[in-house]
Amino acid sequence: MKEILQYLFNHHTLSKSEAKAIMIEIAQNKFNATEVTAFISIFLMRNITLKELEGFREALLQMAVPVNLDTSDAIDIVGTGGDGKNTINISTLASFIVAGAGQKVTKHGNYGASTTTGASNVLEELGYEFKNDSARLQEDLEKANICFLHAPYFHPALQSVGLLRKSLGLRTFFNLLGPLVNPAKPQYSMIGIYNLEIARIYQYLLQKDDKEFILVHGMDGYDEISLTHDSKIITKNGEEIYSAEDLGFDSVTPESIKAGKTTQETAKIFRNILNGKGTEQQNSVVLANASVALYHTHKFGNYDDCLLLAQESLFGGKALKCLELLLD
The missing domain is CATH 1.20.970.10 (Transferase, Pyrimidine Nucleoside Phosphorylase; Chain C)
Incomplete structure (x- = not known):
C-alpha cells in the first residue's frame, strides 16, 4: 500500500x-x-x-454475494448521500410510494456514514429484519412490491470499511459506489447525486450499461429533487432543468425537510409521512421524487398521470400498506 x-x-x-x-x-x-x-x-x-x-x-x-431476484421490471431509488443536508429519507420514502403505485422496487441501502440516519438505520428502527436470502427477498418483493438489500450483507468490502467510514463521518468515494452496485441489478435506477461533476462521471459510466437510468441533482447541492431550488435531471437522452413549479409544487425551505436529530426521531417522521400526517413540504418533496421515478419507467403515462398515482399511493394508504407488508 x-x-x-x-x-x-x-x-x-x-x-x-x-x-x-x-x-x-x-x-x-x-x-x-x-x-x-x-x-x-x-x-x-x-x-x-x-x-x-x-x-x-x-x-x-x-x-458481491449473489442474489437471484426477478428485477427485469424493478427500480432502485437511491442517493449518493454525502450532501451534508441532513434531510428526511427522501429516496426511501419515495420507494414506498412508488411500490404503492404498482412499480416493483429493489431498494439498495446502508447505514448512514456521513449522516445520522441512512435507509438501513430507519428501516431497522421501524422493525425490519435484514435478509440476504434470495427466496425471502423475492417473497417480500411479491407481497409488498418492494424488497430491501442491506449493502453490507452483499458486499464484503463495504462491511470491512463500515466502522472506519462511520468514525470518519465524512463523504468518501464509497458514497459514490453504493448506488452503482445494487446486487439485484434492477432494470431502472433513479440516482440522486450531490455534485454535477460526479453526475457527469456517472452519466459516462451508466451509458455503457443496458439498463435505464435517471440522475437527479438539486442545484443547491442536494442529492435528490429537493424543491428548495431548481433540479437538474439527466437521462440517456439528455438533460433538463426543472423548477418546483415545473414539477407541480411550490418551493420548500431547507428547514422544512430536515431529518430528526436521532434515528428514533427520523423514523417517527418517516412513519408520520407514510401515515399521511406529513407536512405539505415533506409530502411535496417525496411525491416529486416518486413521480419522476414512475415517469422514468415509461409505463404509467405522462408526468401528471404519475403525480396523480403517487398522490393516490401516499394519501390512499397504499405506500403505508407496502411498509406494513415488508415489516410483517
Whole structure:
C-alpha cells in the first residue's frame, strides 16, 4: 500500500485494473485501518476519475454475494448521500410510494456514514429484519412490491470499511459506489447525486450499461429533487432543468425537510409521512421524487398521470400498506 499511496500523492490516478485490484485487497483486509484511511483520504482531496470508479465498481460487483431476484421490471431509488443536508429519507420514502403505485422496487441501502440516519438505520428502527436470502427477498418483493438489500450483507468490502467510514463521518468515494452496485441489478435506477461533476462521471459510466437510468441533482447541492431550488435531471437522452413549479409544487425551505436529530426521531417522521400526517413540504418533496421515478419507467403515462398515482399511493394508504407488508 505504501507504494500505491506515494504514487497517488504524486498526483497520479489509477487505471481501471489497478483500482479493481486495490478494492479486492481492501475487501480481503490486506491493509490496516491506517492504510485504508490514508487511501480514502486521497479521494477527499480530489474527485474520483471515471476509470477509478469503474474499477472499484467492477470489483464490488464481482465479489458481491449473489442474489437471484426477478428485477427485469424493478427500480432502485437511491442517493449518493454525502450532501451534508441532513434531510428526511427522501429516496426511501419515495420507494414506498412508488411500490404503492404498482412499480416493483429493489431498494439498495446502508447505514448512514456521513449522516445520522441512512435507509438501513430507519428501516431497522421501524422493525425490519435484514435478509440476504434470495427466496425471502423475492417473497417480500411479491407481497409488498418492494424488497430491501442491506449493502453490507452483499458486499464484503463495504462491511470491512463500515466502522472506519462511520468514525470518519465524512463523504468518501464509497458514497459514490453504493448506488452503482445494487446486487439485484434492477432494470431502472433513479440516482440522486450531490455534485454535477460526479453526475457527469456517472452519466459516462451508466451509458455503457443496458439498463435505464435517471440522475437527479438539486442545484443547491442536494442529492435528490429537493424543491428548495431548481433540479437538474439527466437521462440517456439528455438533460433538463426543472423548477418546483415545473414539477407541480411550490418551493420548500431547507428547514422544512430536515431529518430528526436521532434515528428514533427520523423514523417517527418517516412513519408520520407514510401515515399521511406529513407536512405539505415533506409530502411535496417525496411525491416529486416518486413521480419522476414512475415517469422514468415509461409505463404509467405522462408526468401528471404519475403525480396523480403517487398522490393516490401516499394519501390512499397504499405506500403505508407496502411498509406494513415488508415489516410483517
